[in-house]
Amino acid sequence: MKTPVRVAVTGAAGQIGYSLLFRIASGAMLGDDQPVILQLLEVTPALKALQGVVMELQDGAYPLLTEVVTSDDPMVAFKDADYALLVGAMPRKAGMERGDLLSANGGIFKPQGEALSEVASRDVKVLVVGNPANTNALIAQQNAPKLGAGQFTAMVRLDHNRALSQLSAKTGKPVSGIRKMTIWGNHSSTQYPDLSQTTVDGTPALELVAQDWYEGEFIPTVAKRGAAIIEARGASSAASAASAAIDHMRNWALGTAPGDWVSMGIPSDGSYGVPEGLIYGFPVTVSGGKYEIVQGLEVSDFSRRMMDATAKELTEERDAVRELGLVK
Numbered sequence: 005m006k007t008p009v010r011v012a013v014t015g016a017a018g019q020i021g022y023s024l025l026f027r028i029a030s031g032a033m034l035g036d037d038q039p040v041i042l043q044l045l046e047v048t049p050a051l052k053a054l055q056g057v058v059m060e061l062q063d064g065a066y067p068l069l070t071e072v073v074t075s076d077d078p079m080v081a082f083k084d085a086d087y088a089l090l091v092g093a094m095p096r097k098a099g100m101e102r103g104d105l106l107s108a109n110g111g112i113f114k115p116q117g118e119a120l121s122e123v124a125s126r127d128v129k130v131l132v133v134g135n136p137a138n139t140n141a142l143i144a145q146q147n148a149p150k151l152g153a154g155q156f157t158a159m160v161r162l163d164h165n166r167a168l169s170q171l172s173a174k175t176g177k178p179v180s181g182i183r184k185m186t187i188w189g190n191h192s193s194t195q196y197p198d199l200s201q202t203t204v205d206g207t208p209a210l211e212l213v214a215q216d217w218y219e220g221e222f223i224p225t226v227a228k229r230g231a232a233i234i235e236a237r238g239a240s241s242a243a244s245a246a247s248a249a250i251d252h253m254r255n256w257a258l259g260t261a262p263g264d265w266v267s268m269g270i271p272s273d274g275s276y277g278v279p280e281g282l283i284y285g286f287p288v289t290v291s292g293g294k295y296e297i298v299q300g301l302e303v304s305d306f307s308r309r310m311m312d313a314t315a316k317e318l319t320e321e322r323d324a325v326r327e328l329g330l331v332k
C-alpha cells in the first residue's frame with residue numbers, strides 16, 4: 005500500500021463538496037491504490053453541516069480513506085497538503101457574470117494563498133474551482149511567495165468536458181473517440197472552445213460540422229452552459245463541476261493519454277502571445293506530475309481574435325483585483 009496523501013478541500017459542506025468528497029475517497033481522483041487523508045475547510049457556521057458530511061463519509065466505509073480532518077482554520081486544513089481543491093466561494097445567481105463575484109470571493113483567496121504558502125507541502129498542487137476561478141487562482145498564487153507560480157491552476161475542465169459532449173452529440177460519435185479539444189482563456193463567457201485541432205475518430209472535427217454551427221451554436225452553448233444550468237436547476241452546476249475537478253487533478257497527478265491533451269488554467273509563460281502571468285486556459289500534456297503547454301499549434305485569424313478577447317477580460321480582472329490590493 006502507498007503512503008496516504010493529504011487532500012485539502014475548501015467549501016467542503018457546499019454543493020460541489022457533496023459530490024466531490026465521496027469520489028476522492030473512492031479513489032476516482034488519485035487511483036484505487038492511493039490512500040487519502042481528507043482535510044476539510046469550512047466557515048465556522050457550516051462546521052455542523054460539515055460534521056454530517058463526515059458522518060456520511062464514514063458510512064461509505066471507503067477502504068482508501070485513512071482519516072478526515074475538519075477545521076475553520078486554513079492553517080490547519082492546508083497543513084502538509086499534497087493537493088488543495090479551493091472550492092469554497094459564493095456561487096453566482098441568474099443574471100450575474102462570474103466576474104461579478106470578484107469582490108465577494110476575491111478576499112477568500114488571499115488568506116488561503118498565504119496559508120498554503122506557510123503550511124502546505126512544498127509540492128502542493130492547487131486547483132481553484134471557486135469563481136471567478138482564473139483570477140481567484142491568480143490571487144492565491146500571488147499571495148503564496150514560498151510556492152512556485154505553476155503550482156496554482158484554475159478549472160476550465162468543465163468547459164472542456166462540455167465541449168466534448170456537445171461535439172459528441174452533434175457528430176453522433178462517442179466522447180471516447182474525440183481528441184485534442186482545447187479551451188483557451190477564462191472560465192467565463194469569453195472563453196474560446198477551439199475545434200481547430202480536434203479530431204473525431206481521427207477525422208478533423210471541422211470537416212464534420214458546419215462553420216455556422218461551430219461559431220454560432222457550439223461556442224456560445226459551451227461558453228454559456230453554466231448560465232443555462234443555473235436557469236434550469238435554480239442553482240449552479242455542482243455534480244458536473246465536481247467531476248471536472250476530479251478529471252483535472254487526476255490528469256495532473258497521473259498524466260494525460262498519449263496522443264491527446266487536456267485544458268488547464270495555468271500561468272501563461274507568454275506562449276501563443278498570451279500576456280505572461282495571467283491564469284489562462286491552455287492545451288497541456290502531463291507526465292510525471294508536470295504539465296507542459298502544447299506548442300506549435302497553428303493560430304488562425306479567428307482563433308487569434310477569440311484568444312485575445314478572453315486575455316483582455318483576464319487582464320481587466322487582474323487590474324480590478326490589483327485595485328482591491330489582492331495582487332501586486
Ligand SMILES: NC(=O)C1=CN([C@@H]2O[C@H](COP(=O)(O)OP(=O)(O)OC[C@H]3O[C@@H](n4cnc5c(N)ncnc54)[C@H](O)[C@@H]3O)[C@@H](O)[C@H]2O)C=CC1
Pocket residue numbers: 014015016017018019020021045046047050091092093094095096112132133134135136137159160162163191240241242245
Ligand atoms: N470553475 C468551475 O468550472 C465552476 C466553479 N463553480 C464555483 O464553485 C464555487 C462553489 O460552488 P458550490 O459548491 O455550488 O457553492 P455552495 O454555496 O453550495 O458551497 C460553497 C461552500 O463554501 C463555503 N465557504 C465560503 N467561504 C469559505 C471560506 N472562506 N473557506 C472555506 N469555505 C468557505 C460555504 O460555507 C459553502 O459551504 C462557486 O464559486 C461556484 O461559482 C461552480 C461550478 C463550476
Ligand SMILES: O=C([O-])CC(=O)C(=O)O
Pocket residue numbers: 095096102135162229230231233234240241245
Ligand atoms: O456558471 C456558474 O456560475 C457555475 C460555473 O462556473 C459553471 O457551471 O461553469
